[in-house]
Amino acid sequence: MTLHLFDSATRRITPLDPVVPGRVGIYHCGLTVQGPPHIGHIRKEVVFDVLRRWLERAGYEVRIIANVTDIDDKILAKGAETGEPWFAVAYRNERALHAAYEVLGCQPPTYEPRATGHVPEMIGMIAALIERGHAYPAEDGSGDVYFDVRSWPAYGELSNQSVNDMQAAPDAPLEGKRDPRDFALWKGHKEGEPESASWPTPWGRGRPGWHLECSAMAAKYLGPEFDIHGGGLDLRFPHHENELAQSRAAGQPFARIWMHNAMLNLGNAKMSKSVGNTLMVSEVVKRVPPIALRYYLVAAHYRSIIEFSEEALAEAATAFSRIEGFVRRAAELVGPCDDGKIPDAFAAAMDDDLSVPAALAVLQETVAEGNKLLGGGEPSGLATALGAVRAMLDVLGLDPLDPMWASSSTDTAVEDALAVLVQRLIDQRAEARGARDFATADRIRDQLAAAGVEVEDTPQGARWSLKEGER
């Protein structure tokens, strides 16, 4: 079976049929870097990271382009408000975004083009659209250039809307527009805006409109037609609709499949800066290990809304620790087993529109079987189970043994010293237990627990681990 995805444009499950066999080109909308990323933003990132890992498992060569839109009204406003240069605001948030990718185990995209670095490509596209009669410089001399929605009969095809039924923008003065739905490809420079935020064009100085950067950069790095275009569901209209219209109007077939992830809600509303109900990635990973946060975000189907709750997050952390516990205990007995085979049922679930919940059921059943073998002491079966579990976890970016999860603050010298000291206490406890001096044995265990070290007895002797959680 090949991967099938739900295409939001046709609202059908569609088989992936790459433009170039063996290669998949994906564009997904990164971030307009007006603030640091919250966990809703990173959900999108995790979804596309899983897609990428699954495609690479299947042997595809994957090229992922994710934009950084580093100029827009809000970035300029924020700079004006804090007195910082606008580009400093954008860059700071871009770095926070990269830190969030990394802490959640998302592989970086193949390339992350910035809007401000692609003005010539945008100018070329605007010129082509004017030439073809689908765009026009504003008639009020503002230097704006608009896309002419009425000149493109297919407008609305992505979000299944008709221009005539759309609610008119509440206050929007028509400015130089022919139709209120026309959107800015290019915005003329305004009084008071920094000179550094404008570029020369045949239509005067100005800066990019919101949607054009994605059309221009997708074409540059993926070609006029590519396989998958993704992003959050809230981008479907107007952002993706406008991208599609301008690219097609410029003569490019554009994306074959549109893939949109559902939102992450908090308090019955989409997590967003304007509502103020945001949870920053950097904050949440202080409460729960990053890998557990990733598990929480991955575990629901990508097209289902996640209603965020602390309880559900904590539950996800517990559920994941069961999986992680198996992996660690099994690896101690039979070695890493990092070349395992993915069970067919798991693959079938993933091929069916990335049905991670069904795939996780397979994973958890394999863990349960593996746990039975752990007790039974049958190394070859255990190795097979561990290999399968690690292979499945790797697809989801959740393999706890992957070096990417090694804490960056870990100092190996400190760790070695700790291991020696803990082992000494564990040896003393074993001695006490051997002498049936359980009072002493329990006192040692309590002392270790008080220091955050958990001890458990297994047929192979005591093993220890650091308690997770509050850090």
Next chain:
RNA sequence: GGUGGGUUGGCCGAGAGGCGAGGCAACGGACUGCAAAUCCGUUUACACGGGUUCAAAUCCCGUACCCACCUCCA
């Protein structure tokens, strides 16, 4: 006003006409010196009202509530 999506057991979360996904929690049992971990077992479902069908959580009609988009948004 227009366009979509949703409402499943104590909780999370799949499924989409027959056969009770899976996890968390709870309870009972096994193992253990006691624990922990693990295993075995048990319990509670498909918003409401109609309809179609031999059979509906799943299809149709209606009602209620929730979410998203049509304005910046992952």
